[in-house]
Amino acid sequence: MKASMRHRLRLIPAVLGVLALAATGCGTRSGQPTAAEIDVRTLDVGSYSTAPLEFRYDYKHTLLDGTRLAVMRLADNMVLGAEIDATLHYLRGSGPILSTTDAKKVLADVNGEVVERNRMLFGWALTVTDREPDREDPEATKVTVSVMQFPDGATAERTARELEQTDFAVAPDLNQNVSIPNTPDAHAHWRPGIPTLGATVAQGSYVINVLAEIPKPSLPQLTNLVRMAFDNQRRLLAALPPLTREDILRLEYDPDRMFSRTLNPGADGAPSPFTQARYNSRGALAHVTEQYDRRKVFEAAGVDRLVTSGSTGATLLFRTRDPAAALDLAGAVLGQKYTGTADTPEAVPNVRCGSKATDAGPGLRYRCMVPYGRYVAAVESDQVIDLHQRAAAQYAILANSY
Missing domain, CATH: 3.40.1000.70 (PknH-like extracellular domain)
Incomplete structure (x- = not known):
């Protein structure tokens, strides 16, 4: 084995930065839950579409x-x-x-x-x-x-x-x-x-x-x-049968409708391992730096599926064990970078938002976690108004798809 092999590794860095997790959601404000389902048609979603992605993107095999x-x-x-x-x-x-x-x-x-x-x-x-x-x-x-x-x-x-x-x-x-x-x-x-x-x-x-x-x-x-x-x-x-070329052509794009439940403003639906991707919890751990700690968080919440969707201001959607687990995970996924305060959209139930410290590295300034049932989504923006509209649109998509 040649000595230079010790330095030949040039793998793509661990991505899906929105997956950076913290143990708690300290430094954030929580929206107030409502006693009954809200009328999502009243939410301020700005110009964002609340139609599921399946109506805006047609997957070609x-x-x-x-x-x-x-x-x-x-x-x-x-x-x-x-x-x-x-x-x-x-x-x-x-x-x-x-x-x-x-x-x-x-x-x-x-x-x-x-x-x-x-x-x-x-x-x-x-x-x-x-x-x-x-x-x-x-x-x-x-x-x-x-x-x-x-x-x-x-x-x-x-x-x-x-x-x-x-x-x-x-x-x-x-x-x-x-x-x-x-x-x-x-x-x-x-x-x-x-x-x-x-x-x-x-x-x-x-x-x-x-x-x-x-x-x-x-x-x-x-x-x-x-x-x-x-x-x-x-x-x-x-436990993973190999695929023929015909099998590859026939793979289902969105078998559990996770993409369709996720805000994707530009309808950028073409599959990509990083920007338009779906994984189980193990696949997600193939993208996060603190693999051991994140595994414990995922297991605690019963995360069995997540997707990242959209090439600009990507949205991440988790599917957890149950609604209580989704609320718990929302606090964790705000992450180590988003420990500052940020206003929440008052009309959207249970939303948790945070701001990023100025020295926390690249990435958008604000993040909101949007839970609905057993799902919880992360949306990000550099502007609070835009952040709130994204959160409202994401909530409406979840409510209409549940």
């Missing part, structure tokens, strides 16, 4: 859009850091693999040709770490897991073998083969004295690649990290 839905489905089945090691609390980077260029961001450059030759369909990759990932830390432990789907099992097995052969051949006089417990069919190697270990295995039509990095060379520690990554990722893939 194309291979490109279907592939984007397929990578979201795969993200819903990616291993979490704590499932590999109890110390891996943070997500360092995450993103889809939709091309050879994407694959080369997480695999050795020499493997790009292997992926292209074997006709990769799509994939997902993420890196988890034990340190807050805002800077390079030579003492950090990191594990990168990449999952790619190929046309069939024979192609996947050939790809796994060729990825190992190509990577090993970079320094054949220095690299040594390694066996991974519980995974006798894995292809793995390391370079003694270098604190990294790379391994690849095929599972049906999938190929799993793992790169483990630790501060000091220790083959037992590296091997154990790879073993745990394989064990848990293979468990998840065992």
